[in-house]
Amino acid sequence: MQIDRFSELILSANELVILSHTNPDGDAIGSVVAMKRFLTLQGKQSTIIIPNKHPEYLSFLDPDGEMLVYKENRKRAENIIRSCDLILALDFNQLSRIDELEPIVRESLSHKVLVDHHPSPEKGPFDLVFSETEISSNCELLYWLFNSYRNGEMPLEVAEPLYVGMMTDTNNFANSVLASTFKMASNLIEAGVDKERLQHLVFGGFNESRMRLMGHLLSEKMTILPEFEAGFIMLSKEDQERFSFSEGDSEGFVNIPLSIKGINISALFTESEGVVRVSLRSSNDFSVNKMARRFFNGGGHERASGGKLFIPFDQVADYFMESLNICIEEYRNEQI
Ligand SMILES: [Mn+2]
Incomplete structure (x- = not known):
């Protein structure tokens, strides 16, 4: 019926409009x-609008630069x-995720x-909602949607971007991979x-500068907290400038x-204009979604979440360790 x-x-x-x-x-x-490519095949013209620019490595998906960037x-x-x-509206659960476009x-x-x-x-603003959280990526959800719409026929120009989304959201088939994900990959x-x-x-x-930044962060700016089974990385403005x-x-x-033995929770803090951007990951049942909602003005998935902090960058590590202390204690109590 929804289809x-x-x-x-x-x-x-x-x-x-695709957002x-x-x-x-x-x-x-x-x-x-x-x-967009799917709609074109149905004879429908559409415009892609994104709030700000995507990373350069994804430009090959938009060779003619047709995407409209709101900030520009x-x-x-x-x-x-x-x-x-x-x-x-694709791949976001709250209109606040599109900032000024909301x-x-x-x-x-x-x-x-x-x-x-x-x-x-x-759900309020929408006439129709397709929501599935037990899935690798939004691209996988779209794949199953297009599949039932077009009776399994999958043109290459649609298959390619879907594959990219599935590959990146699973961190190259490492996280959130289900049987359905491999089925999709195989079909694509x-x-x-x-x-x-x-x-x-x-x-x-x-x-090269990205690789050197990574080396610097791992060597100098990563803290490991074995007692919390956690690790975090601080990416300051100074380091951003130094490594372009x-x-x-x-x-x-x-x-x-997370690839360190015994580490199941991970965070990255990025100093930005008036805000610290927060990324959180977990590799067990510890919910970084809960943690992000409660302490980091954000949310997301159970094992992959994000948020924002509005405190000085040099206070972030202490704040993280305090919130981790609380969340870990609650998590361990739940496990008993
Ligand atoms: Mn996604």
């Missing part, structure tokens, strides 16, 4: 590009959102569809996806402490 409604909404729309979240990652960009083109993006008749989207009279894989999606490869090429484009295109940091360079850093 029928989805297809009705698409068929009756003339101006479609994803601030600081879009591989899953966000994979989702919006796959959706506010008026045009606002006008398109105001006049469109269908908004497809009020514009809320006020838009268009129909709205959400496709997302994060817990507790905001049958559809013609060149997995070596995508592997190289996504994980083999880093520049650009958005996306720290992708994956937060997972590194």
Whole structure:
């Protein structure tokens, strides 16, 4: 029934907008590009709007630079959102995840569809919600959606961005991989996806300064707390300048402490303009979603979450250890 409604909404729309979240990652960009190409095959024109620019390594998914970046083109993006008749929101659970675009989207009279894989999606503003949290990525959810829509036929130009989203959100098939994920991967490869090429484009295109920054952080800026089974990395403004940091360079850093024996919780703190950005990961049942909601003004998945802090950067480590102390004690009590 939901698929029928989805297809009705698409068929009756003339101006479609595809949206994803601030600081879009591989899953966000994979989702919006796959959706745009899917719609084009249905004869529908659409515009992708993202709040800010995606990391450079994802540019190959947008070779003609058609994505509209709100921060670079506010008026045009606002006008398109105001006049469109269908908004497809992908890979985020709360409209607050699109920052300044939130009020514009809320006020838009268009129909709205959400496709997302994060817990507790905001349903109010949407006419139709596809939400599945037991899945590798939003791209996987889209894959199953497109599959039932097109009876299993998967054109290569749609398969490619879907593969990128699944590959990046699982940290290259390491986390959140289910039987369905391998089924999807297998079907996409049958559809013609060149997995070596995508592997190289996504994980083999880093520049030297990013690699040196990683070395510096691991050597000098990573703290390991064996008593909490935790590790964290501090990425200061000073280090960002020293290693010519650009958005996306720290992708994956937060997972590194988890590869140390006995470490199950990991955090990355990035000093930014007036805010400290927080990434949290866990490799057991410890919920970083709960922790992010309670202490870091954020949320996300049980094992992968994010948030923000508005305290001086040099106080972040102490704050993290205090909150960890509380959360670990509660977690250990739950286990008994
Ligand atoms: Mn995602």
